[in-house]
Amino acid sequence: AQKVTQAQTEISVVEKEDVTLDCVYETRDTTYYLFWYKQPPSGELVFLIRRNSFDEQNEISGRYSWNFQKSTSSFNFTITASQVVDSAVYFCALSHERSNYQLIWGAGTKLIIKP
Amino acid sequence: NAGVTQTPKFQVLKTGQSMTLQCAQDMNHEYMSWYRQDPGMGLRLIHYSVGAGITDQGEVPNGYNVSRSTTEDFPLRLLSAAPSQTSVYFCAIGRSGNNEQYFGPGTRLTVT
Numbered sequence: 520a521q522k523v524t525q526a527q528t529e530i531s532v533v534e535k536e537d538v539t540l541d542c543v544y545e546t547r548d549t550t551y552y553l554f555w556y557k558q559p560p561s562g563e564l565v566f567l568i569r570r571n572s573f574d575e576q577n578e579i580s581g582r583y584s585w586n587f588q589k590s591t592s593s594f595n596f597t598i599t600a601s602q603v604v605d606s607a608v609y610f611c612a613l614s615h616e617r618s619n620y621q622l623i624w625g626a627g628t629k630l631i632i633k634p
Numbered sequence: 635n636a637g638v639t640q641t642p643k644f645q646v647l648k649t650g651q652s653m654t655l656q657c658a659q660d661m662n663h664e665y666m667s668w669y670r671q672d673p674g675m676g677l678r679l680i681h682y683s684v685g686a687g688i689t690d691q692g693e694v695p696n697g698y699n700v701s702r703s704t705t706e707d708f709p710l711r712l713l714s715a716a717p718s719q720t721s722v723y724f725c726a727i728g729r730s731g732n733n734e735q736y737f738g739p740g741t742r743l744t745v746t
Contacts, residue, residue: 523676528674554734562722562739562740563737563739563740564677564724564737564740566734566735566736566737569734610676610677612676612677618684620665620667620682620684620728620735621667621679621682621692622677622679622735623676624676624677624678625676626674626675626676627675627676
């Protein structure tokens, strides 16, 4: 069965610290996609990144970076020099075996950045 | 929100009442779906559609109906509301060949 585990329910750091959000997934598919979404306190869901299972290159976008490791079935997300505006709930998701359109979601990690 | 609108933003229902949550898009995306989000949980897929006239069930379809008569609209119907359906409902759209999904602002539903 497919599953996404975000073991960190809540993380609290002081502004400017680096923070890593963990995501571990389970799937029998050989081709799949992984996603990260951000949900700020206002409630909307903001797409951050999509990663194809065949592309294990790490990706960096400004202060955000993602580390995809198939060997450990992990897709971790790091925020460098965190800012208060990064405070949000972050979700990791996996494409469903039946359809890439369907997503299996982790429970989310609430990130609190203290000034 | 990539041209996805949801109405209403908030709704309170009594047990047994019916209602329709509206979702509309102006992006001409083929794929539309409904998720519910409950506290401490990730989103769960209710129903989805890969094009006009085509719908299918997701993970938690019971108590909900959908139809897709046009590309633009994908309403979600609650037939007889129950307190267990208290949740935040998100509509999402996606484009064929690109499985990024873009979400509407959500509808917060309370059933008393």
